[in-house]
Amino acid sequence: MTDLGAIVLDRISLRYGRHEAVRQLSLTIHAGEIFGLLGPNGSGKSSTISAMAGLFRPYCGTIRICGIEQRRQPAEYARLIGYVPQEPALYDELSAVDNLDFLASLYELSRSERAHAIERVLDRVNLTTRGRDRVGTLSGGMRQRLNLAAALLHDPRVLLLDEPSVALDPASRDLLLELLGELKEQGVCIVLTTHMVDEAEKICDRIGLLRNGTLTKLGRPAEVLHLQSPGLTMLGTLRDEIPEETEITIRRQLDEDVTLNIDGRHVRLAAWDGERLGLAIALLASEGVELESFQTPRGRIDVEPRQPLPMGGRACSSR
Numbered sequence: 001m002t003d004l005g006a007i008v009l010d011r012i013s014l015r016y017g018r019h020e021a022v023r024q025l026s027l028t029i030h031a032g033e034i035f036g037l038l039g040p041n042g043s044g045k046s047s048t049i050s051a052m053a054g055l056f057r058p059y060c061g062t063i064r065i066c067g068i069e070q071r072r073q074p075a076e077y078a079r080l081i082g083y084v085p086q087e088p089a090l091y092d093e094l095s096a097v098d099n100l101d102f103l104a105s106l107y108e109l110s111r112s113e114r115a116h117a118i119e120r121v122l123d124r125v126n127l128t129t130r131g132r133d134r135v136g137t138l139s140g141g142m143r144q145r146l147n148l149a150a151a152l153l154h155d156p157r158v159l160l161l162d163e164p165s166v167a168l169d170p171a172s173r174d175l176l177l178e179l180l181g182e183l184k185e186q187g188v189c190i191v192l193t194t195h196m197v198d199e200a201e202k203i204c205d206r207i208g209l210l211r212n213g214t215l216t217k218l219g220r221p222a223e224v225l226h227l228q229s230p231g232l233t234m235l236g237t238l239r240d241e242i243p244e245e246t247e248i249t250i251r252r253q254l255d256e257d258v259t260l261n262i263d264g265r266h267v268r269l270a271a272w273d274g275e276r277l278g279l280a281i282a283l284l285a286s287e288g289v290e291l292e293s294f295q296t297p298r299g300r301i302d303v304e305p306r307q308p309l310p311m312g313g314r315a316c317s318s319r
Contacts, residue, residue: 006030007052007158007189012061014047014213021047022213024061029206031157034180034190036200036221039210041254045193046086048210049162052191053083065158079107082151084161088143089150092136096127096146099135100153107154121149126175140244141172148176159183161192165199166251170263177203195259197270201225234269234277236291241265246287253283267291 007029014022022044029035037045050056052063054070054077063070070077090099097118104114122128125145135143144164151159159180165173180190180203194200200207201221209217209224217224247262254260258280261268267284271277284291 006064006066007191008062008064009048009052010062010064012048012051012058012063014044014051014056015059016047020213022051022058022210025213025215026061027208027215027218029189029191031189032184032187033205034184034192034203036204036207037191037193037210038195038197038200038207038224040195040259041251043210044213045210046162047213049160049191049193052158053081053160054078055083079154080157082154082156082159084144084148084151084159084164086162086166088135088147090135090143090146093134095132095134096122096138096149097131099146100150103150104153109154117153121152124152124179125149139169141169144168145172145175148179156188158189158191161190163193163195165194165196166247173199173263196261197225197259198261234267234281236267236269238262238265238267239290239292242287242289246289250283250287250289254280 007027009025009027011024011026012022013020013024025044025048037048039045047056051058052065054074057071065077065080068077068080091102094102100118100121101114104117109117118131119128122131125148127142127145127149130138130142135146138146145168148161148164151161165176168176177199180192184190192204204221206219207217207221207224208215241264242262251260258269258271258276260280269277269280271280
């Protein structure tokens with residue numbers, strides 16, 4: 001029996017100039033499945049999901065959704081997809097409702113269909129009371145939830161999310177995970193990229209691990225993640241929550257083998273070796289981030305107030 005909700009990638013390769021971002025990737029993702037693409041920065045996750053969304057054309061190989069090939073039927077292919085990029089694709093000067101109305105018109109929905117769809121998706125992302133507010137006045141978490149609402153306007157068969165929880169507060173993240181579970185039960189095929197191992201383990205049915213543009217592992221979370229844990233993990237507590245802009249700046253500069261999770265004042269750094277972990281800590285310090293303490297495999301380290309982050313143990317004391 002044909003899996004009508006499947007995404008099929010058949011030996012796709014993606015290039016930026018001479019750089020090959022993804023090499024000969026073949027993958028099938030099914031209806032009613034939540035699939036996670038994991039990997040360090042620069043591994044090809046965002047390139048792959050952009051190609052699935054039709055934003056990045058493979059120089060070889062094919063992509064099909066519900067049997068429709070991207071190259072041959074691009075309009076029909078696009079109607080099947082809801083795409084949530086890392087940065088909200090919204091107009092700050094327009095209200096949430098006006099943004100959604102404009103986007104719904106691109107799917108050729110009638111005025112009454114648009115009104116019903118807008119009401120439905122705002123309710124799903126818990127933004128009904130903020131519909132008339134200008135997008136520029138919304139918090140980062142609200143903007144990302146509105147971004148998700150926009151992707152659901154036309155009831156897509158496939159939902160693609162690129163690092164969906166990076167800018168979300170804990171309550172918004174819980175709402176997102178709950179909504180993804182509901183969509184899965186409705187038979188929607190869901191693909192997300194993430195570097196948050198805990199999140200992937202919690203919600204994904206299967207995981208594909210990308211490294212240097214190549215799929216190195218594929219399977220259930222328990223099968224993949226216990227073999228791929230970074231060598232060193234640091235859990236810390238920030239003195240104050242950092243601005244979203246600072247977090248984005250830090251992420252863009254991190255080494256590809258380092259992952260950073262920030263949830264309120266809680267921070268988690270994971271790296272494959274001590275040198276990369278130390279460089280990541282120095283990067284946090286250079287952006288003005290201060291920590292109260294670390295929790296490492298060797299125990300807790302308290303950081304003295306208003307001192308640089310510990311490099312070589314000079315600014316901390318073990319307890």
